[in-house]
Amino acid sequence: QLIAEIAGGEVLESVLEAGALSPQTRSLNVSSQDIQRFMGVRVSAESMQAIFGGLDVPVTKTHADGVEVTVPSFRPDLTRRIDLVEEIARVHGLDNVPAPLRMVVEIAKPSRRQKVRKLVRLALQGMGFSEALTDTFVTAKTALSEFSPFNAGAVRLEARNPVNAETPSLRRNLIGSLLLAMGTNQRQGLDHVRLYEVANVFLPSGDGSNSGETEVLSLIGADYFDLKGAIESLLQGLRCEQKLEANPTEHAVFAPGHAAELKLGGRRFGVIGEATTKAMAEYGVEGKCALAELDFSAVVDAWVPVPTMTELSRFPTAERDLAFVLDHAVTWSQIESTAREASGEMLREIRLFDEFTGKQIGAGKKSLAFRLYFRDDAKTLTSEEIQSRLDAVIKAVTDQLGGQLRG
Structure with a gap:
């Protein structure tokens, strides 16, 4: 139209x-x-x-x-x-149409790692340690800048445009950061400080196939044995059922003869030692200083959430003492493992109660005295059974470690 x-x-x-x-x-x-x-x-x-x-x-x-x-x-x-x-x-x-007010709140349960992290903090704070929070970026020119007990061959990561030109590198360890914190505290008049930190270090492989973030636990104190005792107490608080071993090791950042590689249940656990005078001077630390760096994943795996109960034995425990003269290089860990292997399950416990060095023993030698506890939960051990186990320990320490039994 x-x-x-x-x-x-x-x-x-x-x-x-x-x-x-x-x-x-x-x-x-x-x-x-x-x-x-x-x-x-x-x-x-x-x-x-x-x-x-x-x-x-x-x-x-x-x-x-x-x-x-x-x-x-x-x-x-x-x-x-x-x-x-x-x-x-x-x-x-x-x-x-009804419109009910609904609010569903789901509380996330803490993971195993988070639980262990909290337990570690509580345990160390109870032992007098203070938690440190240090910077991820560190200077690249110190005695500890290249040190790592877990991956010595890891490449060092540096920022292209660092906020502070003096600290361009991502840290490879925490003990350097704790030494710096210790020096700062000492300059403020706080001489008796014990510090710890749980944080990541960066240890990527040479081909860059992984980010290299590794969570570690580091501690710093004044004395080697005091720090080692704190680690043992921490593991005991976590109900760890694995054995802690300390084997002598050497590294440029530790004083000669004052460092050990730690193993937990045969797995590499970390390192502990006293810092050299040079390392302490670089970080402004005075006096003696012991350091430890542990694999936090191993700490998490060591935690036993539910304690295991053992029925009290109805049979008595027999105690026997032994003393040996050994080379100074022989460690207590070697003696303990040798004795346990030789005596079998009847050896319930072994304790070192005396160490002696002097002219009477000889140069490069030491005398170690320890007590062995034997028990069979099915019967009372006879004197002959105890003596056979004791003879096995004496033979093993003598043959394998070169020990001389003292009368």
Whole structure:
């Protein structure tokens, strides 16, 4: 018509109807359970039928729990079951739909590592240690800048644009940071400070295949044996069932003859030793200073959450004392392991109670006296059984460690 009236077109014939689109019908089901689930109210099948009838949506089937409707052509928006629920909600009244205030609060349970970290803090603070929080970036030119008890071949990471030009490197150990903190405390008049820190060090491999972040526990104190005792007390507090071994080692940052590699259950655990005068001077530390750095993952694995109970034995324990003269290089750890292996399960405990050096012993020698505790939980041990175990220990220490039994 517009073409004919405006553009000068001529209508030759009237409109021809070539055909009509056949309407496509769809059927949808909705149940009372659907209404309850999404609206929080229950609507009966009769009420649904009345609502859809008012909306000109034919109800083709009615069953006990809901209805089936045929979607009319003028409602192309009704394509899913949830669309029918929405129509019922609008007619039923949104004000009639309950809106309960729900707040679900899920408290994340601490992981094993987090629990152990807390236990370590409590234990060390109870022993008089203070926690240190040191900088991740350190200077690259100190005696300890290249030291690591866990990965000596790791590359050193440096920042391209460090905030402080004097500290461009990511730390490879924590003991250097604790030495710096110790020196700062001493300059403030705090001489008797014991520090610890649990943090990451960075020991990536040479090919850069890993980030190299390793969590370690480091401690600093005045005395080697005091620090070693603190580590043993910490493991005892964690109910560790593995044996701690200290084997002599040498490193440029530790005084000769005053360092040991620590193993826990045969696994590398860390290192402990007294710092050299040069290392202490670089960090401004005066007096003696003992350092330890431990693999924190090994500490986590050593924790026994539930204590194990052992029935008290009804049979007596027999005690025997032995004393040997040995080379100064022989460690107590070697003697203990040798004695336990030779005597078997009847040896319940072994304790060192005396160490002596002097002219009477000879140069390069030392005398160690220790007590052995034997017990069998099934019977009372006879003198012959105890003596056979004792002879086995004497033979093992003599043959394997070169010890000479003292009378």
